[in-house]
Amino acid sequence: MDLSDAVLTCAVSIQWTNAVGITGRKLAYKTATLRLVRNDVRELFVEVTPEKLKPLKFKLKDLMVHKKFMAEGKATFNFKAENCALYLSNAPPGTLMFFLRTIFIKMNGDGGGQPDEASMQKKLREHLLSGKPTSFEDVSPVTTAEMLLARKKAGLVPKATTTTPSPQGAKKRRFDELKDQDREKGTVPAAKKLYQSSPLTGTDESLRLSEEQMEVLRACTTGKNVFFTGSAGTGKSFLLRRIISALPPDGTIATASTGVAACLIGGTTLHAFAGIGGGDATMQRCLELASRPISAQTWRKCKRLIIDEISMVDGQFFEKIEAVARHIRRNDRPFGGIQLILCGDFLQLPPVIRGDFGAAPPQQRFCFQSSAWETCIQCVYELKQVHRQSDPEFVQILNHLRIGHVNETITSRLAATSRQKIEGNGILATQLCSHTNDANSINESKLENLKGDKVLFRADDSDAGMTKQLDQQVQAPSQLYLKVNAQVMLLKNINISNGLVNGARGVVVRMEKDLPVVRFKNNQEYVCKHEKWIIKTATGGTITRRQVPLKLAWAFSIHKSQGLTLDCVEMSLSKVFEAGQAYVALSRAKSLQSVRILDFDAKQVWANPQVLQFYKGFRRRLMDTTMIPLGPKNKDKRPADANSALAKIKKSLMSKPLVSIS
Numbered sequence: 089m090d091l092s093d094a095v096l097t098c099a100v101s102i103q104w105t106n107a108v109g110i111t112g113r114k115l116a117y118k119t120a121t122l123r124l125v126r127n128d129v130r131e132l133f134v135e136v137t138p139e140k141l142k143p144l145k146f147k148l149k150d151l152m153v154h155k156k157f158m159a160e161g162k163a164t165f166n167f168k169a170e171n172c173a174l175y176l177s178n179a180p181p182g183t184l185m186f187f188l189r190t191i192f193i194k195m196n197g198d199g200g201g202q203p204d205e206a207s208m209q210k211k212l213r214e215h216l217l218s219g220k221p222t223s224f225e226d227v228s229p230v231t232t233a234e235m236l237l238a239r240k241k242a243g244l245v246p247k248a249t250t251t252t253p254s255p256q257g258a259k260k261r262r263f264d265e266l267k268d269q270d271r272e273k274g275t276v277p278a279a280k281k282l283y284q285s286s287p288l289t290g291t292d293e294s295l296r297l298s299e300e301q302m303e304v305l306r307a308c309t310t311g312k313n314v315f316f317t318g319s320a321g322t323g324k325s326f327l328l329r330r331i332i333s334a335l336p337p338d339g340t341i342a343t344a345s346t347g348v349a350a351c352l353i354g355g356t357t358l359h360a361f362a363g364i365g366g367g368d369a370t371m372q373r374c375l376e377l378a379s380r381p382i383s384a385q386t387w388r389k390c391k392r393l394i395i396d397e398i399s400m401v402d403g404q405f406f407e408k409i410e411a412v413a414r415h416i417r418r419n420d421r422p423f424g425g426i427q428l429i430l431c432g433d434f435l436q437l438p439p440v441i442r443g444d445f446g447a448a449p450p451q452q453r454f455c456f457q458s459s460a461w462e463t464c465i466q467c468v469y470e471l472k473q474v475h476r477q478s479d480p481e482f483v484q485i486l487n488h489l490r491i492g493h494v495n496e497t498i499t500s501r502l503a504a505t506s507r508q509k510i511e512g513n514g515i516l517a518t519q520l521c522s523h524t525n526d527a528n529s530i531n532e533s534k535l536e537n538l539k540g541d542k543v544l545f546r547a548d549d550s551d552a553g554m555t556k557q558l559d560q561q562v563q564a565p566s567q568l569y570l571k572v573n574a575q576v577m578l579l580k581n582i583n584i585s586n587g588l589v590n591g592a593r594g595v596v597v598r599m600e601k602d603l604p605v606v607r608f609k610n611n612q613e614y615v616c617k618h619e620k621w622i623i624k625t626a627t628g629g630t631i632t633r634r635q636v637p638l639k640l641a642w643a644f645s646i647h648k649s650q651g652l653t654l655d656c657v658e659m660s661l662s663k664v665f666e667a668g669q670a671y672v673a674l675s676r677a678k679s680l681q682s683v684r685i686l687d688f689d690a691k692q693v694w695a696n697p698q699v700l701q702f703y704k705g706f707r708r709r710l711m712d713t714t715m716i717p718l719g720p721k722n723k724d725k726r727p728a729d730a731n732s733a734l735a736k737i738k739k740s741l742m743s744k745p746l747v748s749i750s
């Protein structure tokens with residue numbers, strides 16, 4: 089577990105009722121620390137210490153826990169024997185989840201559980217005879233043995249079965265069974281309830297953060313302004329979800345530069361949050377736009393602003409929202425005093441320049457080139473460990489492509505993929521296209537060409553007026569046409585251990601009771617159920633979409649694939665038009681065996697020289713072993729100063745040996 093699991097800081101209100109249920113004393117604290125403690129006779133208590141006040145203790149006996157809103161940082165503890173309820177709110181959801189789990193384990197785990205009556209009486213007698221005052225101590229960290237025993241006692245350990253080989257699969261099924269049984273009875277036992285589902289947005293909480301990820305988490309939870317970067321698949325978005333769940337929900341705004349990326353972290357787009365449209369208006373007009381009541385209120389409430397895929401945020405837009413924040417919040421500190429947590433990889437896709445600018449498009453400006461960057465960012469981290477790919481050869485090739493370095497070994501290895509068969513089980517490779525329109529028309533025409541009738545799956549949106557925003561942020565379309573044999577991609581983690589994960593590729597094999605049945609590459613069949621996507625609105629509310637978790641997958645655009653992990657991809661890179669685009673396309677794949685590049689050419693791979701300069705500033709090692717052959721066809725597009733900067737870098741590196749890939 090990532091942070092201390094027996095301590096929680098949040099808002100607490102305490103309410104006592106009398107025997108007939110009439111509310112008596114009430115206390116409310118904006119900030120209090122809850123800890124799990126034991127007394128001399130090993131009884132468990134929750135100790136509540138409000139800021140600057142003495143602690144109160146509540147014995148963990150006859151406890152009922154309500155945690156339906158755990159994902160929003162809320163839970164209620166009902167101490168029946170004491171006629172008292174604790175209402176927790178604004179708790180970091182992940183910390184709350186681990187706190188509840190620790191209670192569950194300590195109440196049920198070996199030796200650490202509540203003592204039985206006889207042994208407690210004995211200990212109590214000994215304690216009274218000793219004449220010492222009662223003392224409390226923190227509970228010891230949870231051990232694996234305690235965890236297993238606790239789950240066994242509560243009936244959460246699955247019976248051995250031949251149909252569900254994996255423990256996680258069985259655990260999930262058992263949870264579902266329990267939920268159904270409990271639903272019938274109308275009750276859920278507190279202990280079981282404490283262990284159930286995670287509030288973490290799409291994160292498998294059994295995966296532990298690596299040490300480098302922990303370091304970033306620590307900096308973020310201590311209020312620092314952080315930028316963390318790392319190559320594709322180093323777990324930036326994964327870590328961001330953990331960071332979000334370790335922060336108090338009030339005032340934490342999770343955003344990303346694109347809708348898809350925002351959805352992956354359960355947030356909103358930066359544009360939707362900022363309230364200044366595309367940011368193209370004059371500064372004065374942007375300030376007016378952001379001063380509208382709803383927008384201004386959102387800015388004022390914001391304490392922590394999180395931005396994923398920062399590489400695609402335009403530098404000028406970043407500068408404008410920084411000024412807006414100071415203006416609206418009447419605070420001259422950078423970003424009006426808001427804590428910033430930024431993440432992304434500038435060597436992936438750059439900001440999109442919209443509109444038709446004719447022969448002279450405006451120069452791209454990255455966030456790090458804005459004057460606001462230097463004043464805002466306090467700590468910079470680089471994640472090094474790649475988690476998406478496990479094959480060291482592929483990881484090394486990707487690291488070279490990321491900085492625009494291609495040698496003959498890489499070229500021949502990647503060119504060789506054009507001959508490999510990556511299809512299997514009726515699942516065709518997804519074509520990654522450099523242009524969105526190409527991807528859309530491939531999907532439409534492939535579907536039309538299939539025999540049989542189209543079946544329409546219409547999304548059920550919680551607010552019909554928000555369909556456009558949901559379309560932008562949720563990958564599941566509002567209208568999905570499917571046929572048998574349609575190539576599809578799964579859009580949710582359904583069963584991680586069985587490979588039914590976001591990005592898994594499959595084919596529709598039949599319709600069953602009006603629902604599509606999909607066979608995946610690993611031969612698993614899955615009868616799709618409607619799933620729910622929840623997104624935050626700019627004002628902090630939530631809207632939901634229910635839809636089958638599928639999307640047509642004959643083709644995707646590279647831009648829409650940024651941030652994703654994909655199975656079985658084919659690409660033709662001849663039309664790439666951005667620095668980093670080929671790297672983004674290739675780094676979606678999990679292995680060299682699941683990718684086919686039709687026409688690989690070293691000219692398709694180049695890195696932006698300004699970005700390389702930026703990275704050189706805080707990671708000299710990145711530059712020490714590399715050369716940067718840029719795509720010659722883009723030479724003319726680059727500004728003169730960039731070309732001369734590039735020449736300098738090249739010159740300084742010419743004397744160094746090239747890294748070769750064996």
Ligand SMILES: Nc1ncnc2c1ncn2[C@@H]1O[C@H](COP(=O)(O)OP(=O)(O)OP(=O)(O)O)[C@@H](O)[C@H]1O
Pocket residue numbers: 295296297298301318319320321322323324325326327433475476650651652653
């Ligand atoms: N500590 C970890 N342990 C195990 N798996 C991890 C860990 N961190 C990340 N992963 C897994 O690695 C994969 C890639 O993670 P993620 O998408 O967060 O990377 P990223 O750095 O955001 O990539 P990109 O730059 O492409 O957006 C995911 O499947 C994620 O679950």
Ligand SMILES: [Mg+2]
Pocket residue numbers: 324325326651
């Ligand atoms: Mg990511």
